[in-house]
Amino acid sequence: MFATATRNFVQEVDRGGLLIPVSSLNDTIALLTVVVKRKRFWLWQKAKYIPTDFTLNDILTGDAPIKPGVTETDFIKYDGTFGDNIQATVDANFNSANVSLEGKDSSKLQSSFGSLKKEELEVQKLLLDCKERILDMSHGLIQQTKEKRRRVFGIVKERILTTQPCSVIEEVQQGVQFAGGLSLCGPRCTKVSLKENGSLSKDSNITMEIPVLTPIAYSLIELEVKQDGRYELCLMSYTSGFLEVDGLACEGLASVGAAASGNLHLRQELEQLRDHFQLLSSLPATTRSSLLQQITQVMVDRLALASLQSVLERMCVDETPVVEDDTTTDSPNQSVRAILDLLEQSGQVDSRRALSAFHLITSAMDEMTNDCLSLLGMFCSLTVLPALELLVQCVSGKGELPLSSAGLAALTEDVYEKTERLFASSNVSLMRDGSTVKTTISSRVCPALVLCIAVRGLASLAH
Incomplete structure (x- = not known):
């Protein structure tokens, strides 16, 4: 608090x-x-x-x-x-x-x-x-x-x-x-x-x-x-x-994105992370559905998100995670424990790789502003996430996308307005030009990269 x-x-x-x-x-x-x-x-x-x-x-x-x-x-x-x-x-x-x-x-x-x-x-x-x-x-x-x-x-x-x-x-x-x-x-x-x-x-x-x-x-x-x-x-x-x-x-930490070249840098970074998104997509359907449900609940609680992020980060660098034993229904630790159980029991996929891939998503979310995170939380549905993923591909690609694309059907007028606010909060402007939507990275690329990683990760769970 x-x-x-x-x-x-x-x-x-x-x-x-x-x-x-x-x-x-x-x-x-x-x-x-x-x-x-x-x-x-x-x-x-x-x-x-x-x-x-x-x-x-x-x-x-x-x-x-x-x-x-x-x-x-x-x-x-x-x-x-x-x-x-x-x-x-x-x-x-x-x-x-x-x-x-x-x-x-x-x-x-x-x-x-x-x-x-x-x-x-x-x-x-x-x-x-x-x-x-x-x-x-x-x-x-x-x-x-x-x-x-x-x-x-x-x-x-x-x-x-x-x-x-x-x-x-x-x-x-x-x-x-x-x-x-x-x-x-x-x-x-x-x-x-x-x-x-x-x-x-x-x-x-x-x-x-x-x-x-x-x-x-x-x-x-x-x-x-x-x-x-x-x-x-x-x-x-x-x-x-x-x-x-x-x-x-x-x-120390180098300045990320200060010398970046817009969507080219974005495309290169997302390409390097492609295996993580593919691994999430290959999880069993029931596991992906449960993970999407759990992370949607965690997103609206900064305390729970910070707790989950901290545990995953320690696990990814071979340190022992500490999750308090708390059985109360409103405890952030209960959501953390549920997600860890799902990842460690991820079936045919190596659980350690699954932990790293999911850590990628939570790391991106933890970097977001409160406004950005709240808006993204509204779009965690099986219909809207694929549309956001298309826009992410547009941001990291040619910067233009026909509005008639089948995947954009979920972007009703109200949803599109909130989507504009979501991308704008990450230094990306969306602009409709006739039958085309155009995307432009307005300043530093790092916030745009963080949004793209979060959307790609969530969309991988919704596939």
């Missing part, structure tokens, strides 16, 4: 900039705090930032601490309200039964951070203080970080703080109505019946009080660390730090 609020804040005030949202109230975010930047599994993923309990002074040799100057300025007054309304209807026909399910979800997150201030290091003074200083390469933090690949050190140079008590309020309403009759008989004639006309509902209202001087966002200066402990500050935003190990520089 707090992480979602700070993420929304950064997206609104500094989208594509240098601010990093604080993800936990337990994180120590002071000026000069050492933060480990970790490159993610897929090249186009944003880096993950892990604040530590140490400051730059803690890992320097010598007894004299550096004391750079600090400036304080008023930032902005911020109050934001974000909400989603989702409605879906499913009709199923069996030999002896007809079942109709209708679900409605609505959520609202109100972040009242009030007046905010900015604290920032005086970089010129910091440069002078750091001159001739050496890092203690025997420090435990440095030694443990060197053992991991794709890690870079950064120090907090700026942070955004609350100046008054404030709150984050989340309101959730969930409801399911069902009608019809369904009877199932197993080998021992155990009978389960779903009677006509019923409903389930759940409401929740959570308020989180945020104290004064709580950091909600920060920015970093990355470090170029030599093997002998000498280091330099990366003063330009387009330069990345590194941690030299055995004479080799383990570099």
Whole structure:
């Protein structure tokens, strides 16, 4: 809830900039705090930032601490309200039964951070203080970080703080109505019946009080660390730090899409991922259907999506996943467990490859803005997803597609309008020109790539 609020804040005030949202109230975010930047599994993923309990002074040799100057300025007054309304209807026909399910979800997150201030290091003074200083390469933090690949050190140079008590309020309403009759008989004639006309509902209202001087966002200066402990500050935003190990520089996350050439780059990236989409398409039909249902439910819950993404990422790099044993019906962990069970029991397909392929989809979703993810969640149906896949092929191809194409029949006027908003939120413009729809990547290609991966992955489950 707090992480979602700070993420929304950064997206609104500094989208594509240098601010990093604080993800936990337990994180120590002071000026000069050492933060480990970790490159993610897929090249186009944003880096993950892990604040530590140490400051730059803690890992320097010598007894004299550096004391750079600090400036304080008023930032902005911020109050934001974000909400989603989702409605879906499913009709199923069996030999002896007809079942109709209708679900409605609505959520609202109100972040009242009030007046905010900015604290920032005086970089010129910091440069002078750091001159001739050496890092203690025997420090435990440095030694443990060197053992991991794709890690870079950064120090907090700026942070955004609350100046008054404030709150984050989340309101959730969930409801399911069902009608019809369904009877199932197993080998021992155990009978389960779903009677006509019923409903389930759940409401929740959570308020989180945020104290004064709580950091909600920060920015970093990355470090170029030599093997002998000498280091330099990366003063330009387009330069990345590194941690030299055995004479080799383990570099940080490269800027993805900055020098990309539009749909050509998009086509090349999607071609490299083709095997993942084909593997998902080759899963048993029942498994694909269940996975599509489960991921559709997870998409509307950032907490569940983050939990699933974290578990899959650890499994894909040979680390042991940790999924808490929680049997409550509204727990994100239950959805995570259900998806993992489906992937690990994926029949003739190697389960590890299936995990990696599904991780590709969740990684793309985790990179999306809330607006983009909400819109995509409306289109997770067997009729609309193939139409979106055609548009993705258009974006990565010639950029034009006849509206008369059979697969676009599902794009009614209302659906097409939402589709325009979905693609626009990922830097892709859709424009109808007579009997043709044209697509153009308007700026950075990375958001477009993320959308294309998510759509291709979901459409593979819907084939």
